[in-house]
Amino acid sequence: MAGLLMPKADNATMSRRAEIVAALQAIVPGEGVVDVTNEMRAFESDALTAYRQLPLVVVLPQTVAQVSRVLKYCYENNVKVVPRGSGTSLSGGALPLEDAVLLVLSRFNRILEIDYPNRVAVVQPGVTNLGITKAVEHEGFYYAPDPSSQIACSIGGNVAENSGGVHCLKYGLTANNVLGLEMVLITGEVVRLGGKHLDSEGYDLLGLMTGSEGLLGVVTEVTVRILKKPTSARALMVGFPTSEEAGQCVADVIAAGIIPGGMEMMDRPAIHAAEDFVHAGYPLDVEALLIIELDGPVVEVDHLISMVETIGRKNGATTCVVSQSEEERMAFWAGRKAAFPAVGRISPDYLCMDGTIPRKELPKVLAGMRELSEKYGLRVANVFHAGDGNLHPLILYDANIPEELHKAEDFGADILRLCVKVGGVLTGEHGVGVEKRDLMPEMFNETDLKQQIRVKCAFDDKHLLNPGKVFPQLHRCAELGRMHVHHGQVPFPDIPRF
Amino acid sequence: MTTFNPHAEGEIVEAVQWAVAEQAPVEIVGQGSKRDLGRPLQTEHTIMLSGYSGVTLYEPDELVLGARAGTPIAELEALLAANGQAFQFEPMDYGPLLGKLAGQGSLGGLLATNLCGPRSLKSGSARDHVLGVRVVSGRGELFKSGGRVVKNVTGYDLSKGMANSWGTLGIATEITFKVLPAPETETTLVIRGLADDEAGRAMAIAMGSSGEVASAAHLPINVAGRVLDGALNGEASTVLRLEGFAPSVADRVAMLKGLLASAGTIDTISGERSRKLWQEIRDVVPFADGTERPVWRVSMVPMEAYKLVASLRMGAAVDAYYDWQGGLVWLRMEGEPEAEAVRALVRKYGGGHATLVRAPTSIRAALPVFEPQPASLAALSKRLKQQFDPSGILNPGRMVAGV
Numbered sequence: 001m002a003g004l005l006m007p008k009a010d011n012a013t014m015s016r017r018a019e020i021v022a023a024l025q026a027i028v029p030g031e032g033v034v035d036v037t038n039e040m041r042a043f044e045s046d047a048l049t050a051y052r053q054l055p056l057v058v059v060l061p062q063t064v065a066q067v068s069r070v071l072k073y074c075y076e077n078n079v080k081v082v083p084r085g086s087g088t089s090l091s092g093g094a095l096p097l098e099d100a101v102l103l104v105l106s107r108f109n110r111i112l113e114i115d116y117p118n119r120v121a122v123v124q125p126g127v128t129n130l131g132i133t134k135a136v137e138h139e140g141f142y143y144a145p146d147p148s149s150q151i152a153c154s155i156g157g158n159v160a161e162n163s164g165g166v167h168c169l170k171y172g173l174t175a176n177n178v179l180g181l182e183m184v185l186i187t188g189e190v191v192r193l194g195g196k197h198l199d200s201e202g203y204d205l206l207g208l209m210t211g212s213e214g215l216l217g218v219v220t221e222v223t224v225r226i227l228k229k230p231t232s233a234r235a236l237m238v239g240f241p242t243s244e245e246a247g248q249c250v251a252d253v254i255a256a257g258i259i260p261g262g263m264e265m266m267d268r269p270a271i272h273a274a275e276d277f278v279h280a281g282y283p284l285d286v287e288a289l290l291i292i293e294l295d296g297p298v299v300e301v302d303h304l305i306s307m308v309e310t311i312g313r314k315n316g317a318t319t320c321v322v323s324q325s326e327e328e329r330m331a332f333w334a335g336r337k338a339a340f341p342a343v344g345r346i347s348p349d350y351l352c353m354d355g356t357i358p359r360k361e362l363p364k365v366l367a368g369m370r371e372l373s374e375k376y377g378l379r380v381a382n383v384f385h386a387g388d389g390n391l392h393p394l395i396l397y398d399a400n401i402p403e404e405l406h407k408a409e410d411f412g413a414d415i416l417r418l419c420v421k422v423g424g425v426l427t428g429e430h431g432v433g434v435e436k437r438d439l440m441p442e443m444f445n446e447t448d449l450k451q452q453i454r455v456k457c458a459f460d461d462k463h464l465l466n467p468g469k470v471f472p473q474l475h476r477c478a479e480l481g482r483m484h485v486h487h488g489q490v491p492f493p494d495i496p497r498f
Numbered sequence: 499m500t501t502f503n504p505h506a507e508g509e510i511v512e513a514v515q516w517a518v519a520e521q522a523p524v525e526i527v528g529q530g531s532k533r534d535l536g537r538p539l540q541t542e543h544t545i546m547l548s549g550y551s552g553v554t555l556y557e558p559d560e561l562v563l564g565a566r567a568g569t570p571i572a573e574l575e576a577l578l579a580a581n582g583q584a585f586q587f588e589p590m591d592y593g594p595l596l597g598k599l600a601g602q603g604s605l606g607g608l609l610a611t612n613l614c615g616p617r618s619l620k621s622g623s624a625r626d627h628v629l630g631v632r633v634v635s636g637r638g639e640l641f642k643s644g645g646r647v648v649k650n651v652t653g654y655d656l657s658k659g660m661a662n663s664w665g666t667l668g669i670a671t672e673i674t675f676k677v678l679p680a681p682e683t684e685t686t687l688v689i690r691g692l693a694d695d696e697a698g699r700a701m702a703i704a705m706g707s708s709g710e711v712a713s714a715a716h717l718p719i720n721v722a723g724r725v726l727d728g729a730l731n732g733e734a735s736t737v738l739r740l741e742g743f744a745p746s747v748a749d750r751v752a753m754l755k756g757l758l759a760s761a762g763t764i765d766t767i768s769g770e771r772s773r774k775l776w777q778e779i780r781d782v783v784p785f786a787d788g789t790e791r792p793v794w795r796v797s798m799v800p801m802e803a804y805k806l807v808a809s810l811r812m813g814a815a816v817d818a819y820y821d822w823q824g825g826l827v828w829l830r831m832e833g834e835p836e837a838e839a840v841r842a843l844v845r846k847y848g849g850g851h852a853t854l855v856r857a858p859t860s861i862r863a864a865l866p867v868f869e870p871q872p873a874s875l876a877a878l879s880k881r882l883k884q885q886f887d888p889s890g891i892l893n894p895g896r897m898v899a900g901v
Contacts, residue, residue: 117702201851207658251559257679300746356647390649428649454885
């Protein structure tokens with residue numbers, strides 16, 4: 001693994017492999033335990049394929065009781081556990097460890113209940129994101145967060161990563177659409193958070209769990225909101241000579257009180273790659289292209305489309321096309337949705353980055369990227385969730401050229417540093433995983449990180465769940481628990497009191 | 499007895515470090531507007547945050563607002579309104595219900611109690627809109643989490659972790675929120691004379707339609723007269739709020755009137771009157787009677803709510819009304835709080851939680867104000883508290899006795 005240091009494998013665990021496999025087989029009989037190397041290959045990486053590692057053993061439980069017994073066994077025997085849903089993580093969140101059980105939730109694939117009057121669905125974590133929408137769309141409903149991997153990614157994984165999608169600004173992230181969870185702690189205890197009611201009680205453990213990347217607990221049931229599908233949707237394709245003008249157009253749309261269902265931006269390299277690939281009809285003489293989608297009642301969409309059109313022209317748009325049919329709307333999106341494979345056609349390999357910036361900083365960040373591109377001698381194409389500032393630079397490289405992956409990774413790290421520098425963050429929706437783990441100190445100081453690890457200590461005091469992910473270094477809980485209290489020595493005797 | 503009145507973040511850190519060193523529990527207070535909510539505290543010392551006030555970041559185009567903990571909510575709402583924006587979660591004002599002035603309360607308290615309002619059916623609560631925090635933990639350490647952007651999954655979301663923690667985990671010194679455009683206009687549909695169960699069904703039909711209903715409430719006959727200066731007196735009123743751009747609202751009003759035609763005649767209330775109605779529903783004005791009669795806030799499965807109320811009425815004198823399609827029930831008891839009966843019924847009808855938001859101090863000290871948690875969940879919450887505040891100096895016992 002290129003430059004990636006994972007926690008040292010524990011020899012004691014490795015030497016007890018046969019015993020661990022037997023114990024797991026006793027808990028999950030039949031084909032629920034995979035311990036043959038060839039069969040384990042299917043699980044050796046997630047969608048961050050640059051990193052691969054065979055797990056100690058794979059277990060695929062089918063019931064909550066089995067998950068609970070597996071975790072309890074691992075806790076009592078100090079065996080590490082890596083949870084995995086569909087394995088679509090782009091940050092290596094489900095990367096196995098040599099000395100850890102890989103706990104795969106794919107057999108939890110049932111929709112347990114659909115409750116239309118209360119507009120919620122109760123599902124098992126292995127159900128795919130799109131599977132929820134498929135189950136309710138005949139009644140005109142859908143599940144709002146739509147990460148691009150929605151056909152494959154599981155709702156359990158969505159909870160672990162707090163997945164987004166192109167409709168976040170209007171409809172929220174996973175955290176805003178999950179009402180309840182059942183989860184199993186590393187001790188085997190089963191805990192329920194929230195439910196079908198709309199706000200959960202006590203500390204917001206639901207909020208802490210969402211986006212915790214499998215480090216706090218294993219989700220075994222999810223209650224999500226379902227929404228009525230908007231009656232209509234239309235899109236505009238607006239091209240600009242500069243990214244500054246496109247950025248101003250986005251700001252003006254929002255200043256007009258409009259929150260579009262989706263608002264995407266592509267830069268020149270991304271536009272060209274996409275147009276060459278799918279012939280969506282994108283203008284090739286622009287520096288930035290916006291795709292703005294309005295959804296809702298027909299009357300509203302018509303009203304807003306004309307407002308946005310005016311804003312676009314006022315900001316110097318050289319192309320401004322409004323979709324006149326569903327086919328045309330889909331064509332506008334086709335290029336954007338195919339941006340990643342399109343870039344895959346013009347380069348043997350690419351790295352997909354995921355930072356978020358305050359929108360107004362876009363021109364500065366794009367300029368910075370052009371400089372870095374020259375410095376590293378690698379091309380970069382950009383797609384950007386313009387509404388919420390989430391940037392996906394695609395760094396083009398060739399893995400067959402020695403050191404080029406390494407160079408691309410360094411380029412990516414520099415881009416993320418730039419995002420943090422302008423007030424943004426390291427990851428908008430892909431998660432920290434192993435990919436951005438060592439960049440965490442760019443955004444957080446030691447005190448910040450220690451407090452996050454203390455949260456982990458409350459859930460997983462032995463650090464057995466998904467170690468080596470998210471945090472560059474896991475301090476032992478006992479060490480973190482110490483308080484430096486000196487009785488009788490008031491540290492600030494002179495502070496004013498009233 | 500020591501009262502700290504910090505005017506700088508460093509002074510908040512110092513005050514907490516003093517409390518840690520002295521092992522002296524402190525009460526964390528913003529403007530004190532919600533001091534009579536939750537379990538009463540018996541701390542000798544206080545950290546008052548009202549002096550640590552002011553907007554630190556407001557960029558309307560970026561939909562982001564940040565301010566110090568002691569900043570009055572009213573000041574922030576006025577600033578947002580001047581720019582055509584709002585907190586979409588409509589933070590409620592407990593003042594009227596608790597016999598205090600309206601319009602008090604600070605940003606820190608808003609997050610610590612996870613405030614929300616009638617629009618929460620669609621838009622969630624404070625926790626759904628918080629983007630970043632700076633916090634002084636019970637260890638006297640300053641940490642940050644989150645940031646100023648909407649899309650962020652970098653590390654655990656400790657900003658949400660601070661929501662609804664009632665000052666027991668840390669003192670959020672500075673908080674950043676996502677803000678959104680305020681709706682251009684709003685209209686409320688009023689259906690008169692429905693029984694509670696019929697109202698539940700009508701609200702479910704409306705909420706499940708493409709009418710994009712922002713809020714749905716039902717005021718039974720003896721509550722309906724206590725809003726809008728008695729304008730709805732005489733009959734139960736089921737109210738549905740539609741918001742947005744004028745042409746869209748008009749279109750949806752027409753659509754819903756057709757859809758709900760069989761429910762009875764439907765009146766409309768628009769503009770300022772509509773806003774006043776929803777503010778009164780939000781702030782529990784129907785039960786703001788100047789008394790200390792027990793009031794419950796019950797969060798439950800929306801379609802089960804009327805069953806809970808009907809069952810409760812068989813054994814106790816109770817006034818009730820429903821927000822969030824029934825997902826939020828406000829109950830005013832004529833006599834005792836009947837905590838066990840209320841909570842048993844919440845469990846029976848699909849689960850949720852009941853909070854005793856108003857009652858004399860002695861009762862709030864003796865009864866669990868917040869819904870008691872199952873043992874494993876309570877233990878997890880306690881471990882979290884210990885990780886943030888190992889000495890137990892921040893608002894001890896505010897949520898749960900002994901924690």
